[in-house]
Amino acid sequence: MENPTYIGRFAPSPTGLLHIGSLLTAVASYLDAKAHHGRWLVRMEDLDPPREMAGAASHILHTLAAFGLEWDGEVVYQSQRHALYHTAFTQLQQQQLIYPCYCSRKTWQQAAHMGVDGWVYNGNCRNLASPAPHTKPPAWRIRVPHHTIAFHDAIIGDYAQNLAHDIGDFVLLRADGFWAYQLAVVVDDAAQGITHIVRGQDLLVSTPRQIYLQQCLHAPTPHYAHLPLLVNQHGQKWSKQTLAPALDLNQRETLLRQVFTYLNLPPAPSVNRPQDLLTWAIPHWNLHKLSPHAICTE
Numbered sequence: 001m002e003n004p005t006y007i008g009r010f011a012p013s014p015t016g017l018l019h020i021g022s023l024l025t026a027v028a029s030y031l032d033a034k035a036h037h038g039r040w041l042v043r044m045e046d047l048d049p050p051r052e053m054a055g056a057a058s059h060i061l062h063t064l065a066a067f068g069l070e071w072d073g074e075v076v077y078q079s080q081r082h083a084l085y086h087t088a089f090t091q092l093q094q095q096q097l098i099y100p101c102y103c104s105r106k107t108w109q110q111a112a113h114m115g116v117d118g119w120v121y122n123g124n125c126r127n128l129a130s131p132a133p134h135t136k137p138p139a140w141r142i143r144v145p146h147h148t149i150a151f152h153d154a155i156i157g158d159y160a161q162n163l164a165h166d167i168g169d170f171v172l173l174r175a176d177g178f179w180a181y182q183l184a185v186v187v188d189d190a191a192q193g194i195t196h197i198v199r200g201q202d203l204l205v206s207t208p209r210q211i212y213l214q215q216c217l218h219a220p221t222p223h224y225a226h227l228p229l230l231v232n233q234h235g236q237k238w239s240k241q242t243l244a245p246a247l248d249l250n251q252r253e254t255l256l257r258q259v260f261t262y263l264n265l266p267p268a269p270s271v272n273r274p275q276d277l278l279t280w281a282i283p284h285w286n287l288h289k290l291s292p293h294a295i296c297t298e
């Protein structure tokens with residue numbers, strides 16, 4: 001029986017091909033959804049055309065299907081959802097929560113301190129009654145509170161940030177006209193009814209920002225579980241930037257068994273096809289057996 005109270009998702013960005021870290025996230029989010037008899041959606045986060053790789057979106061979907069990771073419903077593309085983001089942006093604007101920022105990065109960083117995710121915006125444009133005329137379009141930032149945003153993560157445990165001190169007013173609409181990740185992901189999760197988010201620990205630092213936006217937009221806050229990161233011998237997260245190799249579809253069973261080890265699943269039996277490994281793994285899945293510590297794959 002399908003459980004309507006559990007809707008999970010996997011949301012890759014088509015800036016490159018899937019690698020072992022991507023497979024870990026896809027498999028973990030899939031198994032958690034299916035172990036709860038829930039739905040598992042796929043959303044393509046294609047909001048940054050300059051960084052996208054031609055053909056990556058279709059290749060990602062082909063790779064998921066080849067590994068037996070079958071999604072529910074239609075694939076959602078963020079590039080087709082600008083109207084939703086604009087509606088949320090207008091709602092925040094009507095609440096006087098956002099403001100235009102004309103500062104160059106060099107200008108505001110001179111008076112900034114380092115936070116948990118880079119430099120903390122110094123609020124230079126926050127209280128301008130009427131900004132002077134500018135020839136370049138602004139970025140739009142949201143005012144953040146001085147109180148703490150806290151939540152309980154199913155793997156990490158309790159986590160909290162003071163957004164004003166640790167992050168600063170963050171961008172929702174970039175000066176180049178592209179929607180920022182933080183706004184788009186919150187709007188899409190709410191629109192798709194996402195109840196549980198299983199994703200990489202590199203996104204843990206973004207979660208308080210997203211919870212704050214959920215509060216501002218009167219959207220529900222999902223349950224979060226941030227997976228341990230796979231790192232190389234230098235302690236760097238496997239990613240496109242650290243030259244993580246694309247998944248070899250001729251090694252699907254080997255790669256799935258490798259990921260199962262990282263996810264602390266028991267040794268799987270012999271199977272006739274790689275997809276059978278996922279079927280076997282669903283009743284053996286236990287999110288609470290995962291360690292929050294990074295896993296070195298070399």
